[in-house]
Amino acid sequence: MLSVEGLGSAYGRIEALHGVNVAVDAGEIVSLVGGNGAGKTTLLRAISGVQPVTKGKVLFEGVDVTRLGPHRRVESGIAQVPEGRQIFGSLTIEDNLRLGAYRRNRGETSAFLERVYDSFPVLRERRQSLAAGLSGGQQQMLAIGRALMSDPKLLLLDEPSMGLAPILVDRIFEAITRLRDAGTTVFLVEQNAFAALSIADRGYVIETGDITLTGPASDLMRDERVREAYLGV
């Protein structure tokens, strides 16, 4: 479904990605793990089209989208849940969700809203409350829900565990697994390698802008280097 080929990206003269290759098949959860500043966010933003690339290609369903703007990529079925959630605290939960469907007609918007509320019932209960009043875990649900409002085929998630207590991390990752089971393909980047690899089908390790390891997630969790560097074992 997604194929990233030899992708490079830079901030001024500083190269953040040196030629990254990543593939995600339909129906998979693929996790990219790595430490602070390894290039995870840069890669996700390059896939969604908000970060310029210096070389290489992004193919989505066989189509080269490398030169397409972010809106066009959303229309083709890619949605990103940004790092730090970036919800609008002074808007209601429902209005935040509607923003994710800004290119949809009223009927579609209502149907997608119901689907998000079925996935995250707490958002339905509080639909008319201001988003600022949600807990961190609920805000993450809202950020995921907003991305789902564009009815994506591929969901890109940037550090969904960030700032959450372990029990909430579990809940968010269970929700991500349910989305995959319901047919959404997921590519997620995380510093929390344990949570990310536990739910993934396959994984990649990124270090200073290069992919250094890849394989089935269960193999990566057993790999000595991964255990020492990322799992604290």
Ligand code: ATP
């Ligand atoms: P984190 O988990 O901390 O978000 P990350 O793996 O997502 O880390 P990136 O944010 O992609 O890493 O950063 C990759 C590299 O690019 C780092 O060396 C970082 O310092 C640099 N970088 C990121 N954003 C900028 C920016 N806006 N301007 C200059 N350099 C940047």
